[in-house]
Amino acid sequence: MREPEEGAGERTGEQERVARAALTRVIEPGDEHGGRWLREFGAAELLARLTAPDPDDTALPGATPRRIASYRIRAAAADPHRDLAAVAAVGGRFICPGDREWPTQLDDLGGARPIGLWVRGRPDLRTWALRSVAVVGARACTPYGAHMAAGLGTGLAERGWVVVSGAAFGVDGSAHRGALAAGGATVAVLACGVDVVYPRGHAELIGRIAQQGLVIGELPPGDHPTPSRFILRNRVIAALTRGTVVVEAEYRSGSLVTARSAQRLGRHTMGVPGPVTSGLSAGVHELLRGEGVLVTDADEVVELVGDIGELAPERRGPVLPRDLLDRVSTRVLDAIPARGAVDAGRIARGAGTTPDETLGRLYELHSLGFVERHGEGWELTRSAIRGSNARRGGP
């Protein structure tokens, strides 16, 4: 066995990034063999071993020859440049560990960390994830579950939090819609390619999320969901967010898998109670009898997940110096008056950007501690005003 290259997994060079993009077609989410090889050899080297013209099974230790053969078949078929072009065609990109946009929370997954993420939408995933909460639950939810999920989506968005969910029917869809309805930020984590619409009935919803928010996933363009991909997708939702709220779930449901992943990762797990007589609340109540915290509205969620103190704007101020912001974000920030709140439309006009672009930037600036949201209005945080005054030589 050759020596592993030092820090190979964290290189962000173009060769490594393209190799990681290729490997998303070769290694399934949660595949232990593939994950170990990746950590051991790095992406480019692993891809080279898988596609070597002169196959050497000893170069891929721990798997049966038959298994190695199936990896080789997939590797031979992989065409990362085509995939990167396909995702670019729908306004997307591929990000991987070491990238500036990589959400480092995902590193908490250890060996189960995604190889990379395919991302559709303008906003910066890393900053959005900093102030995000997952809202998940039953596909076949009751009107009560849909009502609670939409209310949480709206309430979290109004308080400047990013709503993460799985774009499924039922609770997921209601949570996304609630956030969108409030002109808020939302991220859909798919169990398929980000250019694949699943479920079909959510074509319009997923399109709107890609416009106003982010659609992300581990699977390469064109790939379809499978039962195991759904289950493994849940760990990404859990790891990405500060906490997971379960709204209606039967015993042993996928939402509880997300909640338990969140628990193991040290994230907050929360549940919305319902009638004991409803089987769709039984899973939530089971969670609440364990480590889960009972929540009844967005305020109670924010009280819990905002508790970490990290990045709370009033206490710590911006986490980035203003001068490190990019050009567009700086223009958006400059379009907010020193005093009082203004709506996103007015900020967009002042900054000379589109409303969707502006909203994405505002959520980033919120995550970074520069702005706060109050209902429909956005205003500078006190520390952002101080920073601005200092820069301008003001008091």
Next chain:
Amino acid sequence: MREPEEGAGERTGEQERVARAALTRVIEPGDEHGGRWLREFGAAELLARLTAPDPDDTALPGATPRRIASYRIRAAAADPHRDLAAVAAVGGRFICPGDREWPTQLDDLGGARPIGLWVRGRPDLRTWALRSVAVVGARACTPYGAHMAAGLGTGLAERGWVVVSGAAFGVDGSAHRGALAAGGATVAVLACGVDVVYPRGHAELIGRIAQQGLVIGELPPGDHPTPSRFILRNRVIAALTRGTVVVEAEYRSGSLVTARSAQRLGRHTMGVPGPVTSGLSAGVHELLRGEGVLVTDADEVVELVGDIGELAPERRGPVLPRDLLDRVSTRVLDAIPARGAVDAGRIARGAGTTPDETLGRLYELHSLGFVERHGEGWELTRSAIRGSNARRGGP
């Protein structure tokens, strides 16, 4: 100020008992002055000071002359022998600290311990209280709340637990009825005299509880409820039981007062969740966001309150030697075969007692660890069988 008599408060002599009965007419539940004097002087001495023909205010320290005068007026009007006769006329009695039947859990109330309790019904309060759970909640409950309360009442009764509540409309009534419907044991703690029917609409229910269970309270015969008496009654419910389950409660409701008393007394506090959209579940959810444990059925309640280990028959065996049981309980115990479960009707025939009397005794024997209940049937615990064999010289 005279020296307090040593241990005066715990004397069980006839003079002291009659004086305590009289004082339930003079000192309101929760009255701090009266409670302090009682602890300091003992009941007979306090009554003597209150009814002295030559009034001496310095003998009653800490209260204004006007206040003392009002105590004296009530003390002069008290006629404990008439009250004791009145309660005896409805099949009742008066018990006080130091009595064999006194539930010593009430001593956890410290200075707020009741002066004594007026009791209607055959069963022994002390042994019943050992395995009891309070089920309380909103008067104006929803059909959901009534359903859950009745289900808990039935489920707890079927598992051999005594259901304690306040005989009010709504949740209380449903809990009592659920226990009665299962042929189970239930205790109504009233905020009025035990011969007073309140609420009037529960005349038949309270009558059935007095027949099949126990109706108890701090107030002397004929006394009516007041708002403060309702609130102070709740501390008795909390202290008497191993835990309190709240089924539907609005913010700041009386049921939450009971739950908080239970918490302060180190008892288990539990709540049955409901729809967040129902104001009648808001108080319960508040409780569950604090120290309260979410429960959805009787099994979960028993799992929690039975956890203390104390008296769990399988582990510890009977707490009383069989020879200390009274004549009727011994007959009931002897009517149960060494193997297998039988219903209460057959035991009653074997013991030559009435079905109600038998059921009361069975719950006592259950509390004492001699018998277990399985659905409709009663059977001897393993340790009761061992004790019996040993006594009979068997294996």
